[in-house]
Amino acid sequence: xxxxxxxxxxxxxxxxxxxxxxxxxxxxxxxxxxxxxxxxxxxxxxxxxxxxxxxxxxxxxxxxxxxxxxxxxxxxxxxxxxxxxxxxxxxxxxxxxxxxxxxxxxxxxxxxxxxxxxxxxxxx
Amino acid sequence: xxxxxxxxxxxxxxxxxxxxxxxxxxxxxxxxxxxxxxxxxxxxxxxxxxxxxxxxxxxxxxxxxxxxxxxxxxxxxxxxxxxxxxxxxxxxxxxxxxxxxxxxxxxxxxxxxxxxxxxxxxxx
Numbered sequence: 001x002x003x004x005x006x007x008x009x010x011x012x013x014x015x016x017x018x019x020x021x022x023x024x025x026x027x028x029x030x031x032x033x034x035x036x037x038x039x040x041x042x043x044x045x046x047x048x049x050x051x052x053x054x055x056x057x058x059x060x061x062x063x064x065x066x067x068x069x070x071x072x073x074x075x076x077x078x079x080x081x082x083x084x085x086x087x088x089x090x091x092x093x094x095x096x097x098x099x100x101x102x103x104x105x106x107x108x109x110x111x112x113x114x115x116x117x118x119x120x121x122x123x124x
Numbered sequence: 125x126x127x128x129x130x131x132x133x134x135x136x137x138x139x140x141x142x143x144x145x146x147x148x149x150x151x152x153x154x155x156x157x158x159x160x161x162x163x164x165x166x167x168x169x170x171x172x173x174x175x176x177x178x179x180x181x182x183x184x185x186x187x188x189x190x191x192x193x194x195x196x197x198x199x200x201x202x203x204x205x206x207x208x209x210x211x212x213x214x215x216x217x218x219x220x221x222x223x224x225x226x227x228x229x230x231x232x233x234x235x236x237x238x239x240x241x242x243x244x245x246x247x248x
Contacts, residue, residue, distance in 0.1 A: 005231045007131045012175075014138070014190065016227060032235040051136075051229030054198060057205075059226040066138065066227050074178060081181075102183040103140060103190050105175030107129045111156040 009046035009070035011106050013077055016063040018099040031096060034089050035067065041085035044076035045069055062099065077104055133170035133194035135230050137201055140187040142223040155220060158213050159191065165209035168200035169193055186223065201228055 019028065032050065039045040050067040053060050071077050080086055143152065156174065163169040174191040177184050195201050204210055 004132070004134050005233050008128070010128050016140075016225075029235060036233065036235050049231040049233045051231050053227045053229055055226055055228035057226060059224070061225040063225065063227060066229050068231065100183070101140075101185040101187065102179055102181060103177045103187060104179035105177055105190050107173040107175050107192065109129050109160060109173045111153055111160050 005047065005049040007047055007049075007068060007070050009072045011071045011074055011077060011104065013069040013071065013080070014103045014105070015067045015069075016101050016103075017065045017067070017093075017097050018062045019064050020096055020098045023096045027096060031093055034092055038069075038085060038089060042080055042083045044071055044079050044083075046071055063101070074104070074106075129171065129173040131171055131173075131192060131194050133196045135195045135198055135201060135228065137193040137195065137204070138227045138229070139191040139193075140225050140227075141189045141191070141217075141221050142186045143188050144220055144222045147220045151220060155217055158216055162193075162209060162213060166204055166207045168195055168203050168207075170195055187225070198228070198230075 035050065036048065039048050047070045048067070050065065053064055053066065069080070071080065159174065160172065163172050171194045172191070174189065176189055177187065193204070195204065
């Protein structure tokens, strides 16, 4: 039976990235190894997995890769942001990424509408 | 203990959406109810959850909501695309969405680099 990576923790941090066209496979592998190693350095990370887009409908807006990092709380994501190991990794990642976006969310199966609890246009 | 929605199945279908500013909460709730009901109509769906972006770094590129739908196989995603219940839902969703993107991926924790297996610029 195929092993499926589990997502644990109540909060998910999703990164979509468009890798530069000229990134060598070896360089990409080094970066993903550094990423895969982050949970050993940052205890707030509960799970981390990634994948390459395989869709065929061309609705990706150019994004080629996705990473999901999970946490127990919104506060733990803030700790992750400021952790030296994350900052070091981000500096390694930056030169090979042409574009990226980030979504943080608390997954729910409920249809209740959550209230706005912050201003997404502010930077804090 | 807080219940955390589980993601099951080897393949994930991620939708990021920017909702139009003038969507009324009641209208949004109706749409999410229709979305949450899809697993009862389309047996290929193994889990479905969603959330509203809560990030504070303003790297969302305008996307406000995320939905994750999971499947056992890439082929099951194709069945979902063409399922009448999905097409009906898409027609209900379309008028309230300003922008969206889709990523399909097979999550892995491995650092092995998957080979390109299709041309993402083609529509098939």
